[in-house]
Amino acid sequence: MMRPDRRSLLERNILEFSSKLQADLILDVLIAKQVLNSDNGDVINSCRTERDKRKEIVKAVQRRGDVAFDAFYDALRDTGHNDLADVLMPLSRPINCAVNPVPMECPMSPSSHRRSRALSPPRYASPTRVHRDSISSVSSFTSTYQDVYSRARSSSRSSRPLQSSDRHNYMSAATSFPSQPSSANSSFTGCASLGYSSSRNRSFSKTSAQSQYIFHEEDMNYVDAPTIHRVFDEKTMYRNFSSPRGLCLIINNEHFEQMPTRNGTKADKDNITNLFRCMGYTVICKDNLTGREMLSTIRSFGRNDMHGDSAILVILSHGEENVIIGVDDVSVNVHEIYDLLNAANAPRLANKPKLVFVQACRGERRDNGFPVLDSVDGVPSLIRRGWDNRDGPLFNFLGCVRPQVQQVWRKKPSQADMLIAYATTAQYVSWRNSARGSWFIQAVCEVFSLHAKDMDVVELLTEVNKKVACGFQTSQGSNILKQMPELTSRLLKKFYFWPEDRSRNSAV
Template sequence: MEPKHRQILQRHRRDLVTALNPADICDGLLSKGVFTQDMIDEIQSKITRRGQARQLVISLEMRGSQVFPAFLECLRETSQHDLAELLQCGDGACLPTSVPEQPSLIPLPVENPKYTEKPDRFDFTPPRLVPLRPESLPVPKPLSPSSETQGVRPTRTRRDSIQCYKMDASPCGICLIINNVDFDPASDLKDRKGSNIDCDKLEKRFKALNFEVIVKRNLKYKRIRQEMAFIAKRDHSAYDCCVVIILSHGTEANNNCFPGAVHGVDGPSVPVQLITNYLNGQNCPSLQGKPKLFLIQACGGGEKDTGFEVSPDEVEPSLGGIDDQMDAIPISSSSDSLSTSDEFDARATLPTPSDILVSYSTFPGYVSWRDTQAGSWYVENLDRVLEENAATDDLGTILMMVNHAVSQISAKGLYKQMPGSFNFLRKLLYFQSSQS
């Protein structure tokens, strides 16, 4: 597909997901050679109309240069003219391509020109031109509740596709949340007030995304590794995904792939690299080829980011709470927190990290801020963005929205935070949603 047409589909994806009726259009797309039967089967395997519409748009973006005009033609053939015209205008032409013989402008009758004294010169008032139709484009009409499930064909087992991961198992997968709040005084780490707010939000959110949520609180170093080993030994054959969320203090740790480490409540830290290795293809065969997501709310080090000046129109003023705290170990002891055996274990067992995404609440080496009354900046915005966009946007887009939202906040009016991720996913990932 031409880049400009792909951009049009992406710009109007929400409109298409809201109003498109895939059941009417699939046969036309198949007969015109836009889609193969396997692609149609993949679209129809989605349970809801919105899910089918979303998959149809994703598949269109992966096809050839002649797909866009054929798609518009199919829309008109199935009386979905509002959507066709919406997309047509995005292509720079607002009239249907199927009726090129109709003029866009109709001149009104005019009087004979008034000649001047010289016969080879004359002047006249140009005729007024009347548009064939109003200039404003029709807006897609919202579907009635009853139409949400109309036209949904019988589903069949959905196969993995080249565009996106299979994410329709029920439950979709296991979501393990490790919430470390109360730390041993000997660890020199403060209790993480406000972390229970984060935990509650994420537990509710991932249950709404159809995950089996397991919450573990106040785990020591060895217990963190034991829980990861237990998850790795489970049979994930019936699941499509696995999510691990860690809410704890963090510190710097350099590894081959994923930096950082998270602390047990007794003080010692487990490298993020080691945590991800438990679920790689070698150690957890039933998750091979399936997305494995790790969301880390912890500091990446002891540096505080004071930001840099930008023009006023680039920043939305936003201040953190007065009770903002850092999820970091004291800087003086951060370099001594990783034992030699843990570092060797992480490096010795590292395979290619395919189908893994690690999202960090902050850039490696920097602190992560948490409001003791409202929870962490990262989790608060992650929960909000998932609620608003999980039904329409893929995980990569969602995390980018979170990055932007967190970057606008300031702790104590001075310090900033920048989340980021190490993405080794091979496909787009769309969560299940009650709105899908």
């Protein structure tokens, strides 16, 4: 526990710290000193603004007790924050110990705001005497850290992306404590978001009491993300380096002629818009389209001259199995939509990855559920119309095995290079919260923001499946209802988003 007078001193001066502290430099020093661990760093880096980051650092120090207070004072001196260090000087003492990195109780990050975790309380090492040489190594931390960091970044930029081990290596080299054995847990695992830099970032923000998490874009810089450890291989990976990365079309149907209003879809639209905008896509939003307008808009989108290396289509609407419903209650077959994006109808997207996200019901069955706070993107049976639910022509087995004529040119299926992510499995409803939006889009935004820097899209959507299946549920009477998303991949290579460094127009 921190002494009350020290805690009070930090609280009284929180405004000064929140305006003057160089959050990124101090955070790196505190992690290197093992005062904070990488989990604490993730929470701090997820703050929306620089001011919030600075406040969170001070609060994290308060939670770590008296040893952390003294380490914070030393870190301020080491990094040239002498005016802030003078504020703490009356209650500080020179620190001669390191803090054991152990799990601690800290505010939940946006990705875990729905559930709490039982964590063990912080434990600290007892103060021990350290040789003066080791103290001098700490005082020279700033220059050593910056030199090694610059060398690591310059060398990695020319040959390979920055490795997570790089940061651990130069942190270990820059801060050595002879009296303390190095901890295996001291490696820095990097930011917990898209590859946020340590200088600027963007994350979720919490709006009022609705716990509605919406992305807010700032001038992001992904270049300092140390956890990306892949090298582009054109044989196994799709290229996705254009600036912008490509176009993203979002169709958001909220108000219908007969079917219920899709309350909560605005949160989905805002979240998914800012997610893909922050990942380098030009986002086009279309609201409340009829069935015919949806087809016309998607057809124009497929033929757009401004496409980059990839394209994204997001549909937020009511639906049934194999159909999406327009605001005029006219159904559109999903296969007709997908055909508009194939190589024949959208030649500018040939050989390019096309990602389709469908937030809509695919039937009326419930995987056991609860309509009190959550509503469903389904079609009431009384107003359901006679759309075609057939799967298409009978499977022509002989046509598939008939010997093919040898062609001079190799052919590629026109339906290739497409991935379709459904909010739910066929014949089942999908759930949407009137305040926070749909379960599926919530999970997509959280998982993609955390892992787009180090996972391909299939891995990301597998995590989305897990998050929706295990992290969301609702009740209907005595029944507990769940939801299971579904992924259909026609991709021929791995697809990475390669988050963009906007200040240098390069990927990391």
